[in-house]
Amino acid sequence: MPKPEILDPQGQAVAKALPRLGFSGVAEVRQGKRFELEVDDSVDDATLARIAEGLLANPVIEEWTVRRVAE
Amino acid sequence: MTVTHAADTVDTVERAAATPEIEQPYGALGLKDNEYRRVRELLGRRPTDAELAMYAVMWSEHCSYKSSKVHLRYFGETTTEQMRATMLAGIGENAGVLDIGDGWAVTFKAESHNHPSYVEPFQGAATGVGGIVRDILAMGARPLAVMDSLRFGAADAPDTKRVLPGVVAGVGGYGNCLGLPNIGGEVIFDASYAGNPLVNALCVGAMRIEDLHLAHASGAGNKIILFGARTGLDGIGGASVLASDSFSGGTGRKKLPSVQVGDPFAEKVLIECCLELFAAKVVVGISDLGAAGLACATSELASAGDGGMVIDLDRVPLRAKDMNPAEILSSESRERMCAVVTPEHVADFLAICAKWDVTATEIGEVTEGDTLVITWHGQTVVDVPPRTVAHDGPVYERPISRPESQDALQADVPDDLARPTTPAEIRATLLRMLGSANLASRRWVTQQYDRYVRGGTVLAQPADAGMIRIDEQTHRGVALSVDCNSRYVALDPYRGAQLALAEAYRNVAASGAKPVAVTDCLNFGSPEDPGVMWQFQQALHGLADACKVLGIPVVGGNVSFYNQTGGTAILPTPLVGVMGVIDDVRRRVPTGFGTEPGESLLLLGETRPEFGGSEWAHVVHGHLGGLPPKVDLAAEALLADILIAGSRDGMLSAAHDLSDGGLAQAVVEAALIGETGARIVLPAGADPFVWLFAESAGRALVAVPRSEEPRFTEMCTMRGLPWVKIGVVDVESDAVEIQDVADFSLAELRTAWEATLPELFG
Numbered sequence: 001m002p003k004p005e006i007l008d009p010q011g012q013a014v015a016k017a018l019p020r021l022g023f024s025g026v027a028e029v030r031q032g033k034r035f036e037l038e039v040d041d042s043v044d045d046a047t048l049a050r051i052a053e054g055l056l057a058n059p060v061i062e063e064w065t066v067r068r069v070a071e
Numbered sequence: 072m073t074v075t076h077a078a079d080t081v082d083t084v085e086r087a088a089a090t091p092e093i094e095q096p097y098g099a100l101g102l103k104d105n106e107y108r109r110v111r112e113l114l115g116r117r118p119t120d121a122e123l124a125m126y127a128v129m130w131s132e133h134c135s136y137k138s139s140k141v142h143l144r145y146f147g148e149t150t151t152e153q154m155r156a157t158m159l160a161g162i163g164e165n166a167g168v169l170d171i172g173d174g175w176a177v178t179f180k181a182e183s184h185n186h187p188s189y190v191e192p193f194q195g196a197a198t199g200v201g202g203i204v205r206d207i208l209a210m211g212a213r214p215l216a217v218m219d220s221l222r223f224g225a226a227d228a229p230d231t232k233r234v235l236p237g238v239v240a241g242v243g244g245y246g247n248c249l250g251l252p253n254i255g256g257e258v259i260f261d262a263s264y265a266g267n268p269l270v271n272a273l274c275v276g277a278m279r280i281e282d283l284h285l286a287h288a289s290g291a292g293n294k295i296i297l298f299g300a301r302t303g304l305d306g307i308g309g310a311s312v313l314a315s316d317s318f319s320g321g322t323g324r325k326k327l328p329s330v331q332v333g334d335p336f337a338e339k340v341l342i343e344c345c346l347e348l349f350a351a352k353v354v355v356g357i358s359d360l361g362a363a364g365l366a367c368a369t370s371e372l373a374s375a376g377d378g379g380m381v382i383d384l385d386r387v388p389l390r391a392k393d394m395n396p397a398e399i400l401s402s403e404s405r406e407r408m409c410a411v412v413t414p415e416h417v418a419d420f421l422a423i424c425a426k427w428d429v430t431a432t433e434i435g436e437v438t439e440g441d442t443l444v445i446t447w448h449g450q451t452v453v454d455v456p457p458r459t460v461a462h463d464g465p466v467y468e469r470p471i472s473r474p475e476s477q478d479a480l481q482a483d484v485p486d487d488l489a490r491p492t493t494p495a496e497i498r499a500t501l502l503r504m505l506g507s508a509n510l511a512s513r514r515w516v517t518q519q520y521d522r523y524v525r526g527g528t529v530l531a532q533p534a535d536a537g538m539i540r541i542d543e544q545t546h547r548g549v550a551l552s553v554d555c556n557s558r559y560v561a562l563d564p565y566r567g568a569q570l571a572l573a574e575a576y577r578n579v580a581a582s583g584a585k586p587v588a589v590t591d592c593l594n595f596g597s598p599e600d601p602g603v604m605w606q607f608q609q610a611l612h613g614l615a616d617a618c619k620v621l622g623i624p625v626v627g628g629n630v631s632f633y634n635q636t637g638g639t640a641i642l643p644t645p646l647v648g649v650m651g652v653i654d655d656v657r658r659r660v661p662t663g664f665g666t667e668p669g670e671s672l673l674l675l676g677e678t679r680p681e682f683g684g685s686e687w688a689h690v691v692h693g694h695l696g697g698l699p700p701k702v703d704l705a706a707e708a709l710l711a712d713i714l715i716a717g718s719r720d721g722m723l724s725a726a727h728d729l730s731d732g733g734l735a736q737a738v739v740e741a742a743l744i745g746e747t748g749a750r751i752v753l754p755a756g757a758d759p760f761v762w763l764f765a766e767s768a769g770r771a772l773v774a775v776p777r778s779e780e781p782r783f784t785e786m787c788t789m790r791g792l793p794w795v796k797i798g799v800v801d802v803e804s805d806a807v808e809i810q811d812v813a814d815f816s817l818a819e820l821r822t823a824w825e826a827t828l829p830e831l832f833g
Binding site: 061 | 190191194300303304305330331332333334336337390391404405428
């Protein structure tokens with residue numbers, strides 16, 4: 001996700017479009033992206049964090065979380 | 072009104088007057104002890120948090136020009152009345168404006184966005200483009216085209232692989248989304264830019280002369296309207312640390328971002344909205360919000376007018392929650408503008424903004440008084456004379472001293488470097504240089520930019536200058552080129568800056584346009600280093616003196632200091648942009664050979680064995696020393712006259728300026744761009760190495776249709792411009808042959824020229 005204080009033009013565009021399409025009551029929209037990685041059990045959380053920080057996210061303007069789910 | 076916690080502790084003017092002893096974090100905001108004392112003197116009390124934030128950001132080097140101001144005056148001193156004749160606005164306005172004829176005013180300016188582009192290459196470069204476009208827009212002009220001059224660390228350095236693709240994508244992304252063509256620029260590599268790339272963006276726009284708008288806020292009762300994007304926590308305090316925790320009314324945010332994210336579609340709408348506002352004549356003045364945001368716009372507008380101003384910060388539409396007054400005032404959120412509107416036009420103004428779906432809010436008005444008063448939650452948080460913020464900042468006469476190492480640098484002449492002598496060695500040298508990072512084709516970069524959108528582009532990269540049509544009926548147009556060889560500047564800043572001007576001037580003339588005005592973007596290291604200040608002063612004087620000789624004024628520009636990595640400054644880089652006017656763009660001169668079936672190749676100007684700071688010494692020997700090429704401004708002016716006359720009278724079918732890489736590079740580029748072969752015969756007894764690779768200034772390669780050759784050469788001879796016939800263009804051939812030296816197939820040359828950047832960054 002873009003950091004909360006960073007401008008999110010895409011989210012704003014969606015927020016502006018909603019009332020035009022008849023959806024009311026949505027105060028704010030923020031958008032980000034999600035990566036799904038299929039990993040071996042041997043890949044630990046620290047490695048996943050390094051992957052997220054080093055490749056998948058741009059830590060200058062984005063924040064990230066890693067969520068591990070069982071198959 | 073709900074009284075929030077923050078309002079309870081807000082630092083009002085009243086509170087500031089009552090609590091002089093409170094310690095303020097001026098140091099962390101970038102103010103020196105003496106500067107903070109000066110603020111207290113000016114106000115007769117300590118500043119409030121909001122005032123302190125305003126002074127800190129407006130008195131920063133970036134906004135106040137405190138180290139360069141005493142030197143920049145030299146531009147004014149060297150500008151003659153004659154040079155001012157076509158100047159409608161100059162230094163001090165958002166951008167310089169020129170009367171180019173047919174009732175058209177053209178405005179152009181370059182600005183740096185260096186540091187943000189290192190931190191976040193894509194957004195840094197993108198918002199740099201957006202900022203310069205709004206400067207042009209604020210003058211009332213429609214932005215027509217952009218150019219960008221980019222400098223990176225060594226091409227094969229790992230960090231360049233991070234920075235360059237991001238910057239290029241950012242420049243392209245923002246400009247392409249705005250629908251503005253990118254008509255040229257530079258991409259240059261040098262290890263000195265490794266931790267401090269340069270992103271200098273230029274924008275050019277045009278308007279009818281009567282539509283020129285200068286930003287000021289005269290007339291008590293006039294309304295101040297903020298319009299465009301909402302105000303968020305973007306780029307607060309720029310590179311400095313504006314830790315809101317250190318303010319008494321702090322919200323506990325740990326670290327504020329310095330990265331601004333641009334929204335080009337919002338800016339596109341803002342452009343159309345502003346142009347409609349200007350056309351409807353509902354604005355007194357418009358100012359863009361860039362560095363220092365509202366702090367800058369309100370204090371500058373107020374001090375440019377004849378009254379005071381009141382602003383109510385509660386009315387500023389915010390994007391983030393719980394922003395305090397200091398944050399609102401110094402936010403650098405992009406895509407915002409500020410207008411002064413007479414009361415009877417407010418409704419029309421708001422209606423136009425509503426039509427474009429642009430948020431517009433009346434946030435204050437011009438008053439009879441002479442102070443800028445800003446309120447928040449019903450309390451006064453700023454009460455200052457606006458001039459003290461915008462114009463009466465500190466001015467420094469920084470120590471200047473010529474570095475001791477300069478003599479050794481200049482004594483280290485390149486004469487003893489091993490030169491290629493045999494044909495085989497020259498052949499290998501030419502191919503190696505052609506594929507070197509600084510001389511290789513920029514196609515990989517420029518193909519990411521939209522060069523022809525809007526349909527007004529006449530010439531774009533890889534032409535010598537970018538050219539756009541301004542008037543659809545008369546075909547009047549302007550040409551622009553930005554140049555600087557920073558190695559020359561390092562060797563001799565005075566001469567190096569003149570060479571930068573001469574090259575841009577020559578490029579514009581080579582396209583057939585008459586150079587009329589200059590903008591600059593002066594990128595240097597720390598002004599606190601006397602050696603850097605010497606470079607700055609020398610370069611500035613060199614540029615101003617040369618402009619006076621050539622009779623073209625500097626109409627605007629930008630100074631960027633503190634470009635350094637650790638204690639090491641970048642090579643001094645006074646980027647020079649020259650604009651020229653062409654009466655009829657259909658008479659432009661292309662760069663590539665082969666537009667006519669039989670062309671003779673002439674080399675204009677004098678070739679000397681000059682290799683100091685040359686591309687050859689750099690590429691082959693990694694050498695930087697000696698003196699840069701000689702500058703002869705009278706010869707430059709004569710060459711330009713001849714090129715322009717040749718274009719006007721249809722005597723030239725191609726022209727290419729000689730600069731980095733010398734004649735060899737110029738011939739190969741013109742052949743590859745024109746996809747046409749050529750046969751080169753160097754003068755009898757000439758040293759092929761010197762003729763092919765020397766970088767003497769004041770030269771151009773021209774292709775002349777055979778029928779025009781006598782007339783053209785006679786003109787050169789009569790006017791005393793040295794010329795020599797060095798070969799012919801051969802449309803049947805697909806090779807460049809240099810007689811008695813080497814032959815190259817065009818395919819071989821193209822591979823060498825075009826493969827480099829894709830291999831590095833593709």
